[in-house]
Each structure stands twice: as structure tokens, then as C-alpha cells.
Amino acid sequence: MSDIPAWARPSGRPADQLRELKLEPGFARHAEGSCLIRMGVTEVLCTASVEGRVPPFLRGKGQGWVTAEYGMLPRATHTRGDREAARGKQSGRTQEIQRLIGRSLRAVTDLKAMGELSVVLDCDVLTADGGTRCAAITGAWVALHLAFQHCIRSNIMSANPLRDQVAAISCGIHQGTPVLDLDYAEDSSAHTDGNFVMTGSGGIVEIQATAEGAPFSEAELTGLLGLARKGTAELFAAQRAAVGA
Amino acid sequence: MSDIPAWARPSGRPADQLRELKLEPGFARHAEGSCLIRMGVTEVLCTASVEGRVPPFLRGKGQGWVTAEYGMLPRATHTRGDREAARGKQSGRTQEIQRLIGRSLRAVTDLKAMGELSVVLDCDVLTADGGTRCAAITGAWVALHLAFQHCIRSNIMSANPLRDQVAAISCGIHQGTPVLDLDYAEDSSAHTDGNFVMTGSGGIVEIQATAEGAPFSEAELTGLLGLARKGTAELFAAQRAAVGA
């Protein structure tokens, strides 16, 4: 796919190229697991906190739970946004994203193998330049893996309950061409935008694809899915390197 | 597709059969446009309210806006849920759904043709049995169409700003088979569940597909999309009948 002209994208990247990717495992000093993920300018700090209890609806059922919270520092963005704590409520967008992160990680976790423990994944955006929810999922998997390893070292668990890897990437249709890993400028000008959450073994966990302007076709969807498969393959390799697997 | 054995589904329906569908345009006495939509037991009252102002970010730009709110009566469900007004906030699920409804209707509306008016679509679930967000989108289109007709009769608009129809249907993988229009029992047991928002002219506005258990494959996604296309074709016919088009 690399013969697509680079000038088609604001970023100048070939259509199928990820932004520069960097994972820093163990960034947070106190968390059982953590990872700072950078995708280009986008920067998300993911921490995994192990707690010795489960939500009320799971008590006594002998299984665990994985959930996520998402936030953005007020000046992560080009112009300062309101602090959600000061406004007194989380936006619909925030809630939508943290529900997506939690579902994605649960999809690859053997909750029964966790025992009655919870892990809370906090994904906080330090700098935003598009793709923060996807970066959060990819980084959260590393943090979760490290937290489970910590539980094994502490003799709380005997094996890592993660059954597979999970990572996410955004793709979109930019000037009629499917392109991989949209930055903020590209996201704003793309007429279709999708987030693809995939597993290491090639399955699809979640697809959210939205036409911003004109509707899209099934052929375009297939094109986006192919790019996502290529992009997540690179993310999976980086995750494995980060957790030393 | 009707040779798929009916016993495969809790509802006993063939895999590609919609539930019984009924649209009652004009149900609400005071609204500029309204539609009570019933899909099997699921029942959603959609009203469209025309307001002579736009949100602050659009003031003076000579265009309109369409937005949606979604709610569920506390006893729409099998066991009573909390009243969101009493709890003091809308759940993440509620916000996610009302954002989806708003996006879907805006995708087929020529906002510039509206002038500086807003339409608020209120979608309130009287009885829930699966597929409420899809029913809301399908019914809201009828309410919106009627409200625009009302504006034309009142000489506020000269032509209907709706460029196309939009409708939505859920599909899922039930025991390995893609099935159309999940009811609550089917939704609970399906291992993959998707909502497909499509236009009358065959485009895709939004896809949200989620694996509840094992990930799904691209082939399964294609199967779901085919069913959605068949299902929305029937919804479009019912919408046209309801608005007298």
C-alpha cells in the first residue's frame, strides 16, 4: 500500500504508516503496573491499580473485574478545556471512552482466573493530538499485564489472566483514501473515522466507524479494516517488547 | 436466508426476520413532529421540538442543529431501574445513546437549509425489550420529517432539509449464526452484538459492533452487514408509509 502518495495526508505520512510509537513501562512510581504511551505528539499515562474487592454485582461469585477511567489534563489540548472535576461531571465523551477501554480489556482477560480482585485502569491524556482512546487501550494492556505480573510475584495469582493481546488504532477516509492512525489535523478533515480494537490472534473486539459527512460504503470499511490489521500488528510487537515477552 | 432453522433463536424467528413493526406518527399532542415506534415489545416515543435558536457555537453561522435526548421510564425494564432525574445524573449509557441518535440524524439533514433553528429529538422508552437505540433512530427520523413538514406549512422553511432516510437495526451472532433484530433475551445470549445505522440510498452512517465474549471475524461482520441491509430496507418502507411519502 506504500505507493499511495504521501502528499495526500496533512502529516505527510504514507497512508499505511503509524506515527512514531514509544512505550515506557513502569513510568508511574506507585502503581502496580503502568505505561506511558506516545503516538506522535499524543501522550497518555496508563496506570493499573489492583484492589482487593469487586463491584457489588460480582460479590461472592469468585471472579474479578477490570474497569477503566479516562481523563484529559485541561491543557492537553490546543486550547484549554474545562477541568471535569471543577465542572462537577464527566462529559458524555469521557464516559463513552472509558466504557470502551474497560470492555476492550475485559475481552482478553479471564475474569474467573483473577479471583475476587479488581483492576482499575486510569488513562490520563497528558498531550492530545488525535487517537487518544486508541492509545489508551494499547497502553492499558501493557499496564494491566505488568500489574498481573506484580500479582504473580506477590503470590496473589499463579498465572497471568490475560488470554491475548488487545490494541486499538484509528483509521479514516481522507480525500477518498483510507489512511492509518489519524492525528488531530487529519481527524478533523477526514470524512469517515473509525476505531478498531483487535486481538493479537486476529479477532475483532470492537469497531466504531462513523461517517462525519457523506455515508461510507462496505468497500471503504474493508479498506479501513485492512489498515487496522497492519497497524495493530506493529502495536502488538511494541507491547510484547514493553512487557518483556 | 429463510432456510436457517427457526429453533436457533429464543424468539423462534427466522434469522433474517424483523420483529413486528408499528409506527404511529403524531402520537404526541403538542410536539411539532412525533412517532411512537413499536418493534415487538420495545416501544419508544420520539418527539421533535423545533426551537428558534441554535447552540452558542453555531450562533450567527446561518445554519441549524439537530440534537437528541434519550431516556427510559424507570419501569420500562423487567426490574425497575433508578430514575435518572432522582439520581441527579444521566448514565454513561444514556449519554452514549443520545449522542449516537443525534449524529445519525444530522448525517441526513442539510443543516444549512434549516436556517438558525434547532430540533431536539426526545426519545423516551416506554417499554424495553432490546434494540431501543435503533428503534429510537428509526422513529426519530419520522418525527423529524413531520416537524420539518410542520415548518413548511408554517412558512418557516421552504423545503424539507432531510436529504435521505436514516434507520438503524441491531444484528448479532447467536450460536454462531448472524441474526437480525435482537430482542432482550437474544441480546443477552449473543456473543457479538452490533448496531448498524444506514441511509435510504445504501450508505453506512455508523457501525458499532462489539464482541461480548470471543472476538468476531471479518466474515461474521460481513454477514451482519448483509442482514442489516435487509432489515433497514423494511424500516425505510415503513418510514415512508408513516410520513405519507
Next chain:
Amino acid sequence: MSDIPAWARPSGRPADQLRELKLEPGFARHAEGSCLIRMGVTEVLCTASVEGRVPPFLRGKGQGWVTAEYGMLPRATHTRGDREAARGKQSGRTQEIQRLIGRSLRAVTDLKAMGELSVVLDCDVLTADGGTRCAAITGAWVALHLAFQHCIRSNIMSANPLRDQVAAISCGIHQGTPVLDLDYAEDSSAHTDGNFVMTGSGGIVEIQATAEGAPFSEAELTGLLGLARKGTAELFAAQRAAVGA
């Protein structure tokens, strides 16, 4: 009283005539008891939900509890009102009304005969045209009666804890004349407005009478009370028909 000239009221009804009344028991598919009540254009859906617990202040006291919540769909009214769930709090008016409904139903319920169960009465206004709180009380009695019958059929109760009927009606002074069952137009122009909650055996459970402009006299109060007695007699008959008593 039927010699009062019909032209005195915006609705054209004789002073002592109720609006057209219709009770649809069992309207809600999932609730233990329900009733859709229509009084003219006003339309309120009342559901009764049985819950196997009582509020903290009653725990271990061997008695039950009946409480109510009230809401209005945003476009139940002539112009759209804010959704209370979106605003994040219930108005003073909403709270005042739901407290009144709860008190009225408890006044005719033998709470000790319920055992440690609660019933929540949800009264949601689908269309508002005056008198919604009175309609809610009248309809809620039917829903509650049906829910208790459901408990008897399920062997949770041996007898119906309702000791009497309760119903409510508004009356007001319109152009110097007491009139029965005000619709919205009449309510807006009446200078005194009262809600009368009465029992099947002729007792008064609650009176709320308010002068909107000039104060009213004891004689006027007596006139309103006489009308309320006539109106509730008709409501009691309709309730009995609805529950098959």
C-alpha cells in the same frame, strides 16, 4: 348544578363535568401493576413496582412502604421543558407532587399488612393539559391495586392491603364560579385552584387550595369541596371497573 351556563368555561363544559376519562389497566408490560389514565388530553402512565425491601428507617419493623416518583416527558407540554435528568436535579414542583402522591396512597394502605415490601409508584406524564397530579393519584391507585393482586396470586400476600379507594380532582374558581376538573387553559385563568384527595368512603385525605390572585372565602371553599365530592364519585366508579371490583 348543571344549570351553570356552559359558556362560562374555556372548555365549554358544564361547571360540574369531568373531562372524558379513560383508564387502561395493565398498559405497561413489565410492571406488577400499571394503569394509563387519560383525562381529556392529559395522559399519565402509572406503574407499580414491588420490591423486596423497605427503606432503612423501617427495617425490621415488620411493615411495608409505598412511595412515588413523578416525571414529565420533556415534550409533554406545549413548549418543550428541560429534561430533569439532564439538568441534574428534580424541581421543587416535581418533589412536591411526588410527596403528595406517596402520602395519598399510604393513607389508604394497611402498611402492616404488606410485610417488609415496598411498592414504588412511577407516574410519568406523557401529555400534560392540567390536572396531572390528580390524574396520577387516581391512576396510581389502580396500579397499586393490581400490584397487590399480583402479590396475592404469587402467594406473597394473603389479602389486599388497600383499605379504601383514593382519588383526586382539581377544582377552581373560574370567573366567580366553582368549576370541576380544570384543564390547562382553565387552570391558567382560574383565580383559585385546589386539589382535593378523597377516599371512597367519603373522607378527605388532603386539601391544597391556593389563591392565585384575590384570596378566597370559606363559602367558596365549601363550593369547591362539593364539586370534588361529585367528581371523585365518578373516578371511584371508573377505578372499580378498571380493577374488576
Next chain:
Amino acid sequence: MSDIPAWARPSGRPADQLRELKLEPGFARHAEGSCLIRMGVTEVLCTASVEGRVPPFLRGKGQGWVTAEYGMLPRATHTRGDREAARGKQSGRTQEIQRLIGRSLRAVTDLKAMGELSVVLDCDVLTADGGTRCAAITGAWVALHLAFQHCIRSNIMSANPLRDQVAAISCGIHQGTPVLDLDYAEDSSAHTDGNFVMTGSGGIVEIQATAEGAPFSEAELTGLLGLARKGTAELFAAQRAAVGA
């Protein structure tokens, strides 16, 4: 009526006797008008604050507005209650009471004569022993009168916009006998409890009468009304003395 045996009431008062009444006009140092009212142990501080604006729905209509807020110090009661500011919302009871106080005072105020000014009546209960809402209305009238006098002295108004006096008293049925001005112990044991808001010229502004146990009869209502008339006559005299009229 004074031949009713005193032993019938917990307080030992004759059925038609008010508690000891004391009005201290000008208690608050900064308010335009204020009154500390004591009825027995019940003690309510009422202040009237004049503000140079009206609520949005009245802007440009050339009339004023009178509104009220009600609060209770956490330890005004026998056992400490939650502080509403700490809980983050006002209870339904609080809202119901402050709406009643506002309506009652507006009923005797010529809003058009006020110009585009508002008066906020703050009624804060320092000690509660029954009858706080009635005491608040009676005391608020004094505070409002003094605030209007202050406006006249400051040349903001030329005449006092109060057209009449307004005062309120509670009455109830205690062991079958109508009694005047219930204290907390009596209120708890009365089977019917009513609040009567009346004008100096003998009209009724508002009646709220509620059966706590068995319903009450029209004859009992008439008895309560008679007592209320006697009680408010004494309150009117005390108000006139307090404002020097």
C-alpha cells in the same frame, strides 16, 4: 371555646390558645428588613433583601418580584440533621416550604407597584419545635414591610406595595378535638394537620390540610378553619405592633 379541658393537649394549653409569641423587628444588622419571630420554643430569623433586578421571565415588564428561601440550622432540631449545603441539595420539604412562603407573600403584594425590584425573604430556623413554616410566613411579612419602608425612606418607592397583612398558623385534630398552633409533640401525635394562610381582611390565601392517619371530615375542616381565624387575628395584631402601624 376555652372550656375544652387543658389536659387534652401535650402542651397543657387550651385548644384555642397560641404559644407565647414574640416578634423582634430589625434583629439582623445588615438586612433592609428583618424580624426574629418566636412562637414558644420555635425561633425563625426572617430577613428581607432588596435587589435591583428581577428574574429573567419578568425583565422589562415593569413589575417586581418577591421570593423566599428557607433553611434550618443543622442543630435546630432535637437530633442533628444533615446540613443541606454539605449534602449538595435541598430536600423536597425545604423546596415545598419556600415555595409556599413566596406564594403567600406575593398574594398580598402589589408587584406592579414595586418597580423592577426583587425582595428575597430568607427564613432560617434557629430552633424548631413545630410550626416553622407558619412562623416563617408571619415573620416574613414583618421583614418585608420594613424593607418596603426602607425603600420609601431611600426614595426608591413612594408607597408601601403591601396591600394587606398575611399570616399563617397550623391547626390539627388532637384526640378528636381541633386545636390551635401545634408544637412538635402535638404535631407528631395529631391525626390531621393543616396550615392556614390568611389575610388581614379575612380571606384565605392557602390551605394545606393532610390526614396523617384516618381521613378527616368537612366538619372537622370547618373547626380547624375557625381556630385559624382566631389565631391569625392575634398574629395580625402582633405584626402591626412590630411595624409600628
Next chain:
Amino acid sequence: MSDIPAWARPSGRPADQLRELKLEPGFARHAEGSCLIRMGVTEVLCTASVEGRVPPFLRGKGQGWVTAEYGMLPRATHTRGDREAARGKQSGRTQEIQRLIGRSLRAVTDLKAMGELSVVLDCDVLTADGGTRCAAITGAWVALHLAFQHCIRSNIMSANPLRDQVAAISCGIHQGTPVLDLDYAEDSSAHTDGNFVMTGSGGIVEIQATAEGAPFSEAELTGLLGLARKGTAELFAAQRAAVGA
């Protein structure tokens, strides 16, 4: 220090003179301990409520807790402020003050000698003219002492857990001169303002000193501390008189 010219202060007081001080123990009828403190025009009602439980973090540790809440009546001030209960949250200032009051009283209480009881100190400002947080601390000590005496009389405690007295006073730099006990006018014009919380035995519990304009020097701090020592000595004497010690 009394040779500092009286004309230096808006109040005309010598630099080291307190405002007129009055403590009324037992002002609140229902509280276990209470004190109305007046310092000039400033007036704060302090009540101490004994509760038979401790916060969750102390359960089962065999010790007690003392905490405080602070509020201001809306018209305690020159112009009316919002009611915090109506606004739905306490301001940062309110929270800061109530945390200070709680810390100050805990500093002189032997929490282990209390048993598993809590005391809530409610400090409500009836009239504000500067120095309300200091007055609240001084008055709360009296209320707390009386509440503990009540516990001794009720055989809940055998000795008073208060180990020392605590009182507070504000001092500031007014036109270059350190002055004691600022009233509102002085507080507004002082360029440095400090609150000093001290114990009967001469120790310092808390100092909060803030430069409003130019920074202050260590020498100025020493001057303020000397005045605070003199002022609190007078407050301690008044406290002892109020509790009969």
C-alpha cells in the same frame, strides 16, 4: 502598646484592643452544648452535637472524633450572598474554614478519652463583620466543653477530654502598624492578614498569615504574634467564665 494612636484604625480602637466580646453559653435549646459568640457586630452560633458513632476510618479503634461545619446565613453580610444549599455546593472558602475549626479543636482534645463518639461542631454566622472563623473557634471550644460536661452528667464519659483551651484571633498590618482583631472595614484595608490559633498554655496550634499586597517581614510576623498572644489571653478568660471554670 496602648500609646499607638487610636485614629490609625477605621474602628478607632487602640491597636491592641479587642472588640466588645460576649459569650452566651446554652443559647441553642436542643444541642448538648452551645454558645452564641459576639465580637462587636460579628455573631456566630456554635452548637456541639454528640453522636454515637465515628467515621468509617476510625471504627473499632476505640477513639472518638471532633469535626466542624461552617455556614453563613445568606444575609449575614452587607449584601446578600447565595445560599450554599440552593447553589448545591459549599465554596472553597467554607470548606477551608470548617477544616481549620475541626483541626483546632482536635488539637486540644484527647480523642482516645472520648470513646467511640463523635462531636459535630456547627458554626453558623448570623451576622458577619470580620473575624468569623476566629470567633467560631473560640465559641466552638465553649460549646464542646459544655457538650462534654453533658456527657459526664449522662455517665457517657467520666472526665472531660479537653486537655487545654483553644481560641483564635485575627491580626493584621494596618498602615504599617500591627493591629488586633480586625473588623470587616479593617480587614479590607489591611495589607497583611493573619489568623492565630493558640492554646491556653501558650502554644501555637495554627498560623495562617497572608500578604494581600506587599509581602511582609519576619519582624512584622513577630509583632502580629505578640498581639495575638495578648488577645487570646482575654478570650481564654471569657471562655472560662462561660463554662464556669
Next chain:
Amino acid sequence: MSDIPAWARPSGRPADQLRELKLEPGFARHAEGSCLIRMGVTEVLCTASVEGRVPPFLRGKGQGWVTAEYGMLPRATHTRGDREAARGKQSGRTQEIQRLIGRSLRAVTDLKAMGELSVVLDCDVLTADGGTRCAAITGAWVALHLAFQHCIRSNIMSANPLRDQVAAISCGIHQGTPVLDLDYAEDSSAHTDGNFVMTGSGGIVEIQATAEGAPFSEAELTGLLGLARKGTAELFAAQRAAVGA
């Protein structure tokens, strides 16, 4: 002072030694000014956002405003804390800290020289190990200085409105000895704890000193102040290096 035995402190540092200090100016990509400050393990990201408006109370007065917000990532601490945005309100501690930061920076800013602009300082704690509010003040000064330089380069301002430097450090009494710059372990065991905000020219902007157990003496306060002076001298040098002054 360096002859104080190092074993006296949990950290092993001499009594008058700061933790390792690192300032990274320009850390945040989008903000007009920013600084990541590390003091030992404590890590706070400070950003300065310039906004072209002032709060309502300053409109039209020809001056600017500087304000601050403070937050802590949920897993900045040893055990995860609630996310304030999810809880729906900021704690009293958070509000107290952000008010302190704002006051401290305003104390060295010539607000009139800013024009009608605001700067919001966001101080977000990435890792907490004691002294976060002091680190925030020190880092915020750098961010503010850089933001003003940005305004000069953009021709919005002609000179930097900062009149002086401001920095803050905590000191405490540990086992009877005054020590500088407490980390979390030391803060927990210190019996007195103070925060000292000082200016580059030697003035005191704010002192907050609190006895956690026994009260402290004036001599101890003097000792703490001396340490603070030494510590802030080092902070001022680091600030100047960070802004290239």
C-alpha cells in the same frame, strides 16, 4: 546547620537539605508556558494558559487576573484515590490548595500591566510524595514567566508583568528538630508542618503552619522560617536557570 545528624530523618537527608530538584520548562506541547517540576519523587506538571478575557468582577477595569487549578491523577498516590471528576466534586483540600497557588502567584504579578487577560495555571500531580502544593507554586512561577514571555513575543504585552519571583517549601518539626522539604514519610511523622511561600526579594507571602500533635512555640516557628529561607534561595536559582534569566 549541616551538623544535625542525618539519621534523624527517614530520608537520611541533613536537616537543611532539599530533595533532588529538576525543572523541565516547556514540557507541555500546547501550553503558552509550562514546567514539569520534580522534587525527589514528587512530580507536578504546571501549565499556564493565556485567555483573552477576565472574570466578570474585573470586566472593564483594565487589569488582568491569574488563577490556579490543582488536581492529582488517581494513582499519583500509594493507594489509588477517587477521581474527582467521577465523584462530581473537588475536595476541600483541592480547593484550599488551588486558592493558595492563585494567591501566591498574584502576589508577585502586576495585574494592571497584564491588560484584560487571564492566565490559568493548571498544576497536576503525576506522582505524589509530599510537598505537592509547594512544588506546584514553584513550578507555576516558571510556567507563568514563560507564558508572559510568549505574550511579549506575540506582541500582546510589552514587558513581563512579574515583579518578583515566588517559591514555596514545606518545613516541619521532626523529633524535635526543624527539617527542610518533608517527603511523604516525614510529613506523616512530623508533629508540626508548615508551608512557607516567599519572594525572591526576601518577603513572606504566606505562612501556613499547623501543629499535628502538640502545639509549637515561637522559637520553633523561627527555626522553620530560617530553613525556608535557605530552601527557597535554592529554588529561586533553579527557577532563574529554567527561564534563562
